[in-house]
């Protein structure tokens with residue numbers, strides 16, 4: 001199976017990344033996508049991609065970090081993408097977050113720029129949402145973005161899911177579905193077309209139910225696959241095979 005969203009460039013993995021990866025591979029996790037958040041991260045990602053054949057990378061500006069939401073941070077991103085776009089499978093993690101201090105208008109400006117950049121290089125985009133589905137959908141439609149991508153850590157209703165799928169997006173399925181209280185998201189992902197789903201951990205964040213307070217790692221991906229298979233009433237092998245195929249279709253298109 002493939003972890004389509006794990007921040008293995010973060011310093012929390014600096015000391016033991018090799019053993020985290022090894023244990024994950026032993027659990028059947030064969031491929032990893034590291035989304036970009038900051039310039040510091042992009043440099044680390046390039047090195048990891050160079051060293052590890054099972055690691056894909058994307059460059060982007062994450063709305064969570066104030067220093068990434070400046071116009072000059074975007075200029076730096078465009079230079080990095082111009083230089084390294086052949087090594088990238090996507091732009092992102094970009095998006096809109098209603099719970100951070102950066103004004104929404106500033107976040108929207110950075111997102112629109114990143115969508116334009118992705119379109120220019122014919123790359124899909126990795127989108128972060130937090131209480132912003134309506135604004136993200138508005139932006140995708142307004143920019144007529146047609147490269148598709150993934151709504152990372154999807155949570156929400158069937159109607160919202162279908163709107164994204166109609167716009168060419170896949171839904172990232174993460175640890176949220178292991179929480180009983182996530183009724184709506186569990187019901188949505190139980191019924192969504194399996195061709196639209198990707199597996200992800202969002203490591204080191206989003207610990208699974210029962211693991212709160214601990215660092216999350218890609219080793220947990222089989223538990224998410226298992227939960228998704230249980231929700232859908234299908235064999236775990238089918239979840240693994242189809243989500244891996246979806247990943248290759250979206251990110252490894254050449």
Ligand SMILES: [Zn+2]
Pocket residue numbers: 005007035093152202
């Ligand atoms: Zn993330």
